[in-house]
Amino acid sequence: MRAIIGTAGHIDHGKTALVRALTGIDTDRLPEERDRGISIELGFAYLDLPGGDRAGIVDVPGHERFIRQMLAGAQGFDLLLLIVAADDGVMPQTEEHFEICHLLGVRQAIFVITKTDLVDRERVDEVRAEIEILAAGTGLEDAPVLAVSAHSGDGIDELRREIVERLARAERRAGSGPFRLPVDRASVVKGHGVVVTGTAAGGGVAPGDELTIVPGERLVRVREVQVHERRVESAEAGQRVALNLAGVERGEIRRGDCLVSAGVPAQTSRFDALVEIRPSARKPVRSHQRVRLYLGTSERLGRIVWLDGLRAVEPRSSAYAQIAVDENVVAFVGDRFVLRDETASYTLGGGRVLVARAARHGSSDTVGPMLEKIDGDNPAARVAGFVEATPGLGLAPRDVALELGMAEDDVRSLAAGAPDLCLLPDERAPALVAPADRCRRWKELITDRIGRHHASHPTSPGIELERLANLREVRGDPHGLKVLVETMIAGGELTRRGGRVALPDHRPSVEEGDAELAGRVLEAVRSAGTMPPGLKQMSEEFGVSIRKLAEIVSVLCDRGEVVKVSSDLVFSRPVLDDVESKLRAALAEREKITAAEFRDLIGATRKYCIPLLDFLDRSGVTVRQGDYRRLRSR
CATH class of the missing domain: 1.10.10.10 (Winged helix-like DNA-binding domain superfamily/Winged helix DNA-binding domain)
Structure with missing residues (x-):
């Protein structure tokens, strides 16, 4: 089964003891953790399920000083066990952990009241009421509340049954798309080398696969794959995975790095997102405010920039924003993240990535409608919104598929049937998916620019592609321009003349003052038969520049009166x-x-x-x- 159970809650509320009671595994592995009786690092275990399956368990530390470790471990929970000790009740870290799990999109939870052997039934009921207040108005307000004692074993079997039932209902993460593993632990195992662990966030992996360590571009090879201490032939999204790697030393990979399928774009310095500001922010979050980002197992400093002219967003509100980070981070569409203040003292909010590799937006840009499409449930609208939100003419179907986590064939079929999208150069072999209105606008710009060139240079057969690339709107996407020009040529909207492009009805003509010169050139070439004068010779004889002469010859060639056989020689037809x-x-x-x-x-x-x-x-x-x-x- 591809499922991850996560614990969360205040320090010393019995999370590790509960995991031990459920699994028999002690997740406190550091001597300091055992001496002090608190979790400092992430702990990992697994729960045997009926039918021989296993679910992974991530036990996160509860102390406020270790919130970074908690955030690294809380990514990708399918089921949350929110632990509240009966003697303490709901505490500050209980609330913060709950906020974080809400922001990370956890949809299934069980509230577990622990240490019930230390209190009476009345106290358990009081804590149950506190939990109901905490969960009120959230997507987890209907989650069950169970009372247990890890010391006596009371309620443990009932909790185990509830876990099995909840996991059966859990929404499975898609195993398609590129593999990625946010690394939460890296170590050297004697006789094996470097081993890393994490929760697979997408795709699948098998021995022999090549992966890239990002940030960076270092390639490594997978020697062995394990899931819950068992060697397997492959692992998928939603599983706790251990990978034995070749081609890397221990100091070259650490928590916060991510392993991604080789050749897949993964790094970004800015992304667009839907961001929710939580009550814990205490006051409005301003545009361009410094924030601390937690995404995957990574932590980055950066800024939040509200889009569409917003200057600030109040707590309990959501809006579209761009997150710009100081150092590259790994991000994919749909990834959940958490934002804390710059000093990491409290949680501001969090959200979901909508455009992972975003362009910088101007203050007058209207981005919200495009992001709203990406954020919706309509696949065709998501594709349309995504290509609209990216710079340039469009994107390759493969790139759209990788970014949105879709199959490439689905992207092609959706684009072919969507009136607001077009496939270039055609539906059989599309190089780009582009917004239809952007294609029309670019075509108008290209046609207008070529028309103006014809008017100002009537002797020229056409304009060079490089000069079209200087158009302000198309600048920066030479590939998109080339694909669109080739599409226009294939459709008869443009014609190619040598290394230039022209409007189909354009015929180069000699300017009024150059008609006599054209006649002299034609006569010189005709009269010389098979040994005509070269352009350089005629330039000297006629007292004109070679450039002017080349324009005249180009017109004569277009008329079919002469043929240029080399850079300097022209023969009569x-x-x-x-x-x-x-x-x-x-x-x-x-x-x-x-x-x-x-x-x-x-x-x-x-x-x-x-x-x-x-x-x-x-x-x-x-x-x-x-x-x-x-x-x-x-």
């Missing part, structure tokens, strides 16, 4: 057609021809013959074989 006709006739008789024989055939020098032969090779007329040319077979 009739002359070139005659050369090709003579060559085909000669090769029909002798099958092959040398450069010297070709020179004699057309009556030109080697300076002209070699560029001509290379041009004919590129044009598909001939093929070179050593020192000979043959007709290319069709």
Whole structure:
């Protein structure tokens, strides 16, 4: 069974003793913990279930000084055991742990009153009432409250039965998507090397898999996988996992790092999220306020920036925000996190990641509607909202699938059927999923820019793609621009001319003052036959720049009057057609021809013959074989 049980509660309320009573395992492993009788570090155990299954148990420390350890362990609970000692009742850390578990999205809980052997029934009823007040108005207000004594064993069997029943109802985490394991413990096991443990947050892992340690880019290989001290062939999201790793030393991985499937984007310096501010914040949380972020097993300092113009958010309220961290953190869509004040003295709130690798938003940007789509239950709307919220034209279907935890085929089919999305260049082989209105806007910008280029440079066959990339809105996404231009060319909205693009109806024309120059160039090329003057020579003879001459030649080429065979040589079209006709006739008789024989055939020098032969090779007329040319077979 893929399930994690977590304990939480105030210091010395009997969490570790309860775990020992349920499992027979003592989770206090440090000498200091045993000497002082309190948990300092995370403890781990497992509970044997009917049918041979095991559920993992994470026992978190209760002292306020160890809240960081508690936050590292509380990620990914399927069932919470909130422990309240009968003699103390609900205490400050009880409330804070409950707040944290609420923020981390825990949906199943059992409230456990411990140490009932120390008090009378009336006191147990008083504590039960305190728990009801604590849970009122939350998603856990209907959770059962059970009274037990780890010392006498009273109520332990009933608690064990309730755990089994609750786990059967628990919502299972998806095992799809990339594997990721927030590391909560790393050690060296004699004879094995580095072993790390954690609760798998997504995907699956097996021996031989390559993983990346993030932050960073270090690759490691999985030697062995264990779940609850048993060697297994694979492990999935929702299981307590131990991995024996190759390719890493003990000092190179620690709690707070994350192991992720190799090649998967995981790091981010800012993410968009829905954030809830809790009563424990005591006062409004201001935009750009410094905060301490707890995500996975990591802890980062950063700032919270409220979106859509909000300046502050009151306790008991929720709003969309961007969290910008000082150091990269691992984040995926749907991840839960907790925010505390900068000094880590109290909890401000927490939330859920909606865009893991977000762009910086301007003060006038309206982001909320897009994030609302991602936050909803409609898969097509989630895809649309996600690509709308990311910079550039769009995203590859694979990237959308990885970020949203969906199958790539599902992303493609959803995009194909959604009127507000488009697949580029087409549905059969999509390179990008993009918002339809953004595609239309980019097309309008591209068409307008090319039209203005044609108006100001009538002799030019078109505009270079690099100059289109300078458009303000498309700047920063050259890949998206290239895909969209290729789509427009395939659809007849643009045409390609050499290394440039143009509107389909554009015909380069000679400017009024250059008509005489164009006539002189054409006459010079025609009259010279198979040995025409080069561009550099004509530039000197006519007293014009090579750039101006190149524009004139480009227009003549587009008209079909001349053909450019090399960077400097231009031939009259009739002359070139005659050369090709003579060559085909000669090769029909002798099958092959040398450069010297070709020179004699057309009556030109080697300076002209070699560029001509290379041009004919590129044009598909001939093929070179050593020192000979043959007709290319069709």
